[in-house]
Amino acid sequence: MPTRTDGPGEVSFRILDRTGEPVTDYTEEQTKLLHLYVVRDDLAVFRHLHPVQDAEGTWRVRADLGSPGDYRVLAEFVPTEAGRPVALGADATVPGRPRTFPADDGEPGTGDDGVVRATVEGSAEVGDDGRLRILISDLSGAPLQLGSYLGTSAHLTGFPLEGTVTGGTGTGGTGEGGFVHVHPYGEPETVEDGTRLTFHTTFSAPGAYRFFVQTRVEGFLHTVPVVVEVGGTA
Structure with a gap:
């Protein structure tokens, strides 16, 4: 995860199978092999990203979050072997004092x-x-x-x-x-x-x-x- 909020930083991760080996064979879903969502725990920051996988099986993407805090990183993908969508998540923290956001204005909905x-x-x-x-x-x-x-x-x-x-x-x-x-x-x-x-x-x-x-x-x-x-x- 990015360690600063004054510009983009790298998000990198690997998806492993049950033997501990990187999963490298995916089926495209909505024009992408993997969809990544980075969302702060108060839902005030949301990013929808599309990482690229390297030859060693690591996914990488640049992200500009704009605010520190505790985040959930969610990867959504279709392993070719499984043939069905899977979503996996992990927690991450961007150091610093989170910047608060005003409550939603306007009518509900x-x-x-x-x-x-x-x-x-x-x-x-x-x-x-x-x-x-x-x-x-x-x-x-x-x-x-x-x-x-x-x-x-x-x-x-x-x-x-x-x-x-x-x-x-x-x-x-x-x-x-x-x-x-x-x-x-x-x-x-x-x-x-x-x-x-x-x-x-x-x-x-x-x-x-x-x-x-x-x-x-x-x-x-x-x-x-x-x-x-x-x-x-x-």
Whole structure:
């Protein structure tokens, strides 16, 4: 992990099989062999990165976190031998006094990055075949034309607000600790209040989740945080 926060530093790691040997054979998922998420334990800092593996089996990527603190590093990948998605996590600390961030402004279920707004439409419920709908718009509420990011129109990554961020066990739902990474179900739909994205979800526990919506607009990648309340009973 980076040891300073005044610029980018290196994140490096290896993924080992049961014999202790590096795993080197992966199946591409969403245009990448591995997706790496670095998230501070208070969910105030989030990075979605794509490391490159060297000949010895070590993955490396540069990351600029911007703030010290305790982090969870989550790797999501598909080992070719296993044939299914796997997510593994490890803890890391960036030395220094963490910089606090203000609480989310605005109404519950909405957030923006100053250019793009994400608004939760309807509700989210515990279940194996749920739908979470999010409207993407400009700050005036007008629909936006979404570009492609890693082979899809958006990525939605989320974590429970209460408890420890831990590694999940697969893509497309919630695994151990509630880690969520899903993609739109079908094509974006243009409606009066924005561009609607529908995600298939498998929430296993109710509660508040902080999601990071990543989508490309006019060539620029936007990452918008939004809090989603999941109802129902486990």
